[in-house]
Amino acid sequence: MSEQQQAVLLLLAHPSQHRSEVNLPLFELAKTIPGVTTVDLYGEYPEFDIDIEREQQRLLAHDVVIFQFPLYWYSTPAILKEWQDLVLEYGFAYGTDGNALKGKRFFCAITAGGKEEAYQAEGYNHFTLRQLLAPLEQTASLTGMRYLPPFALFGARTAVEDGLMALHLKEWRELLTALVAGKLNRRLAAKLEKLNGHLDQIITG
Amino acid sequence: MTNYFLQAFIYLVAAVIAVPLARRFGLGSVLGYLIAGVVIGPVIGLVGEETSVIQHFAEFGVVMMLFVVGLELEPKMLWAMRNRLMGLGGLQLLLTTGAVMAIALYFGQQSSIAFTIGLIFALSSTAIVLQTFNEKGLSRTDGGRNAFSVLLFQDIAVIPMLAFIPLLALPELVEQAQQAATQMAAQHEEMSLVADLPPWAYAMVMVAAIGILVVGGHYLSRPLFRFVASSGVREIFTATALMLVIGIAALMSLVGLSPALGTFLAGVVLANSEFRHELESNIDPFKGLLLGLFFITVGAGIDFGILWQDLGLILGLTLGIIVLKALVLLLLTPVFKIGQSDRWLFALSLAQAGEFGFVLLSFTVQNHVLPGELAQLLSLVVALSMMLTPGLFILFERVIEPRYCTSEAEREADNIDEHGSVIIAGVGRFGQVVNRLLSANGIKTVVLDHQISQVDMLRRINVKSYFGDATRPDLLHTAGIEEAALLVVAMDNRDSAVELVKYVKHTYPKVKVLARAFDRGHAYLLRDAGADFIQKETLLSALELGADAMKCLGFHPFHVEQQKNTFKRIEKRSSDTLYGAWKDDSSGERFDNNYRKLFIELEETIKAAMARDRNDKYAMSERGWTPPPKGYDELLDGEEPQPLRPPEEEIKP
Incomplete structure (x- = not known):
């Protein structure tokens, strides 16, 4: 377990932020934590003209990579897929000389409209969130990144009304702080279905 | 006396x-x-x-x-x-x-x-x-x-x-x-x-x-x-x-x-x-x-x-x-x-x-x-x-x-929808479009023009505009420059546009100034005067028309879009260098040999970027979506696959 300061890169993909009730507060909170670099992808690339070189330099400069997004059709919003298509180049992220991402940690911070019960084999979404994120998990695997389960908020459409925000924001702060301090037990965390709700078990010291 | x-x-x-x-x-x-x-x-x-x-x-x-x-x-x-x-x-x-x-x-x-x-x-x-x-x-x-x-x-x-x-x-x-009045004199009666x-x-x-x-x-x-x-x-x-x-x-x-x-x-x-x-x-x-x-x-x-x-x-x-x-x-x-x-x-x-x-x-x-x-x-x-x-x-x-300090955070949140107003100086062909976009989004604009015919015309189509010369400090004041968030400078007179930018940036440093430039030289002058954002009036529309031309010639629309973006990106990136060369007017001539040389270089860069082929791994323009080399999967096969953690579960509907 390394206890060095870790650089955290948070990539937010949210195309209608003027309507955001959960993701924006999470993102704003992340901005205040030292050691976390925050990037608003739709804000920086409103025309989808992603600067590949700059994004690759960003990846190289960080130890932890987080995708933050609202779940759209069981996947990421378009710009985050575009980002993967462009930035994770052959020879950079994969292939013979593609070692740039090896050993970094990767996970998703997700908001989902449906209740947690819906994301079950018996629920109406038929798969768990972690199962639905299999393409990203495999992308991490192919690029040599250590995959962690998502930090997820279910029922996000009514999270504010249901009073879920205070706890979620508190856990988000704890998680990011622990990541920067290098105090997250990856082996324990990797087995979970989601990171939140179990922070006391996976944060060391 | x-x-x-x-x-x-x-x-x-x-x-x-x-x-x-x-x-x-x-x-x-x-x-x-x-x-x-x-x-x-x-x-x-x-x-x-x-x-x-x-x-x-x-x-x-x-x-x-x-x-x-x-x-x-x-x-x-x-x-x-x-x-x-x-x-x-x-x-x-x-x-x-x-x-x-x-x-x-x-x-x-x-x-x-x-x-x-x-x-x-x-x-x-x-x-x-x-x-x-x-x-x-x-x-x-x-x-x-x-x-x-x-x-x-x-x-x-x-x-x-x-x-x-x-x-x-x-x-x-x-x-x-x-x-008292009658004593003083009766002739002092008011008319x-x-x-x-x-x-x-x-x-x-x-x-x-x-x-x-x-x-x-x-x-x-x-x-x-x-x-x-x-x-x-x-x-x-x-x-x-x-x-x-x-x-x-x-x-x-x-x-x-x-x-x-x-x-x-x-x-x-x-x-x-x-x-x-x-x-x-x-x-x-x-x-x-x-x-x-x-x-x-x-x-x-x-x-x-x-x-x-x-x-x-x-x-x-x-x-x-x-x-x-x-x-x-x-x-x-x-x-x-x-x-x-x-x-x-x-x-x-x-x-x-x-x-x-x-x-x-x-x-x-x-x-x-x-x-x-x-x-x-x-x-x-x-x-x-x-x-x-x-x-x-x-x-x-x-x-x-x-004593009420604690409530400050809440108060800030209340005020987010206050965007402040925008003053638009000059509503000719350019300023009008700016105004239409802003007004359509419910942003409060104050539109000024010194040509009465222009103001008349706009009033006839229900655009609230005012007659006045925006380069005059007192008029800017009555138009509310102190409370304005932005000033858009879109006047037809090049020199007074530069003067206005200079004056506003000096007197109201908090007001952001967005200026329309006629051409490169004007853009540099505006930048020199302190304008925060500058758009050259012809560049983007000319690029659009150029893109239409390419599409007519049979290029794939998405490919044309990429080329256009690449053009824009290189143009933007080189603007600092060109501005530096322009500003360094030791020879007394703004567009001197050095500048011309740099401009020709820019043209070369753009041409080269356009010509790059998708086979070139480090292509500027088409770097995106470059497929991996043929036969790369055989190379991957040689590697030990990493175990997924937790061990793969059977995914079933």
């Missing part, structure tokens, strides 16, 4: 020294003028008898002020504020007047005098309060906004007060005055059209005069202004504005109505006119100077004998008035849901008496409503309460606000 010069010089010197000093100490300009008057009058004794004559002249400043107040009253804005205006403002005025009147009655004043005193002290100082709000950035707070609506209501309420107060004249004072008319004809004449004012203001002013504006001689426009105000004042006096009422009405009639900002900026300097003169004469007329004689009484009255006004305001806050620290800001900021108090005082004395000695005493109270206002603001900032 020499005498006039000397006197004018004394007044000006006093103002020039006292006003900047007063502002530096946070006292505001009104107090500065008052202090200047006190110094040259009672203290040094440079001026004396003539002040009362000058005061009559200076009162014309009040008439102009009401014209400007009227100009700023857009019916739409008033309608949106109607609840606060009538409710909060009306109740404040009613309750304060009532309370002050009750106290005055208790001290044995006559009912008409007590009522007048109530009216005088119900008013607060618009000049001091709004200025302080601006300086301290409190205008956008809840307390600030509510205070504004109360002040606005008071300013409007002055009009009926001026009309009503003469009816309260005391018979014995009138008699005295008449005796009047209505003196000998029977009451019904008098009423008819008054109605007719107001009718002429409203109808004429609405239908005749526009052709007149257009005629004058098209001549392009600026001072003639100023002359027209003055002519209008003075003419209305004269008409009103002739028929025995208050000139202030007339100009106020004229202002309201013209509030929607495209000439509003131009008129305001022309009248403003006259208004400011005459009002300043008015306050100086008030200061010069203060009788220190009375002050020392009744020091205890005057101090007691001042403090009493402040406490009473603050209490009334505090009482109103729960009704209108003004909470926390805003509640105190609202109450303390409006607790003084105001400049209109002086106006009403001198008006009441003229109309024999208040005896002169009482007015002297009361004007001391008004002045003192105004002088204490900065102290009340300090009390709010140091003692009250810190």
